[in-house]
Amino acid sequence: xxxxxxxxxxxxxxxxxxxxxxxxxxxxxxxxxxxxxxxxxxxxxxxxxxxxxxxxxxxxxxxxxxxxxxxxxxxxxxxxxxxxxxxxxxxxxxxxxxxxxxxxxxxxxxxxxxxxxxxxxxxxxxxxxxxxxxxxxxxxxxxxxxxxxxxxxxxxxxxxxxxxxxxxxxxxxxxxxxx
Numbered sequence: 001x002x003x004x005x006x007x008x009x010x011x012x013x014x015x016x017x018x019x020x021x022x023x024x025x026x027x028x029x030x031x032x033x034x035x036x037x038x039x040x041x042x043x044x045x046x047x048x049x050x051x052x053x054x055x056x057x058x059x060x061x062x063x064x065x066x067x068x069x070x071x072x073x074x075x076x077x078x079x080x081x082x083x084x085x086x087x088x089x090x091x092x093x094x095x096x097x098x099x100x101x102x103x104x105x106x107x108x109x110x111x112x113x114x115x116x117x118x119x120x121x122x123x124x125x126x127x128x129x130x131x132x133x134x135x136x137x138x139x140x141x142x143x144x145x146x147x148x149x150x151x152x153x154x155x156x157x158x159x160x161x162x163x164x165x166x167x168x169x170x171x172x173x174x175x176x177x178x179x
């Protein structure tokens with residue numbers, strides 16, 4: 001991923017533009033009362049467990065009740081969209097789904113198929129159901145990169161995915177968007 005100072009979101013500029021729209025919706029990280037589903041891949045499960053640990057800690061820090069967090073395990077990343085769909089379309093649907101896993105490039109083209117189809121499936125589920133489905137699946141070239149993105153600190157992508165899920169769930173509620 002590449003980035004520069006010119007591509008960073010600047011809150012001061014956003015605040016200056018606020019008066020130029022009738023309504024501005026910004027999601028938050030208050031998870032009280034939200035139900036969150038987490039779909040995890042067992043393949044490369046050592047990485048997934050690190051992502052899950054950070055996601056669970058973040059959800060709890062943000063007020064999501066433990067009883068409102070449901071974790072389900074799939075064999076791998078390719079199967080995560082189906083679990084996400086199950087969460088979103090259940091009799092008691094969740095407010096957001098987090099998908100967690102790791103697809104690490106190998107010597108064959110299998111990586112491209114699994115990573116691409118998982119991402120497409122996650123996007124399809126959220127567009128079809130109106131439930132936010134966060135793509136927290138690492139797609140890395142090496143195990144070292146996956147380990148770096150799942151460190152037990154604020155850079156952990158499981159933490160980032162949990163915050164994104166809360167932000168999307170709260171903005172959809174705030175805007176009274178219907179499903």
